[in-house]
Amino acid sequence: MSTAAPTTPLTSPAPEDIRTYHLTAPADPATARLARQFVTTALRSTGHPGLVESACVCVSDLVANVVGHARVPDLGVEVSVCRERAVVGVRDGDPGRLPWSRRPGATRRAGGGWCSCGGFRTRPG
Numbered sequence: 001m002s003t004a005a006p007t008t009p010l011t012s013p014a015p016e017d018i019r020t021y022h023l024t025a026p027a028d029p030a031t032a033r034l035a036r037q038f039v040t041t042a043l044r045s046t047g048h049p050g051l052v053e054s055a056c057v058c059v060s061d062l063v064a065n066v067v068g069h070a071r072v073p074d075l076g077v078e079v080s081v082c083r084e085r086a087v088v089g090v091r092d093g094d095p096g097r098l099p100w101s102r103r104p105g106a107t108r109r110a111g112g113g114w115c116s117c118g119g120f121r122t123r124p125g
Contacts, residue, residue: 019046023077027070027092032063035077039088042079048086055088062090070094 023038025031036056043052059077066075070092080087 017082018080019082020078020080024074025077027067027072027075029064029067031067031075032060035059035063035090038077039079042081043086043088046081046086047083048081051086055086059088059090066090066092 021038021042023035025034036059039055039059040052043049043055063075063077066072072092072094074093076091076093078087078089078091080089
């Protein structure tokens with residue numbers, strides 16, 4: 001079993017060592033499932049199975065943010081991998097509404113998910 005913990009960035013790999021995979025899909029609630037499947041396949045097939053669970057939680061939250069807040073017809077999911085790490089991102093293409101970090105309050109049930117999708121690493125345990 002693997003657990004995820006926040007980590008600081010590693011040194012940057014050479015550009016030729018990075019492989020990047022892209023998915024473009026409608027900005028629709030059903031896209032969260034497709035994004036999780038895409039991320040799972042990309043991470044497992046590139047040797048990062050220990051990151052799948054954390055990455056899927058984050059990509060689900062980020063897709064939900066795009067669907068709920070961005071005014072765009074589609075979104076993009078990107079997975080970049082190298083030997084040491086993987087980076088998963090979601091883009092909405094809405095330049096007028098940049099995301100910001102906020103913590104959920106006692107009366108607000110949402111707002112902290114975007115903050116929790118920082119860096120993760122796996123470790124045995």
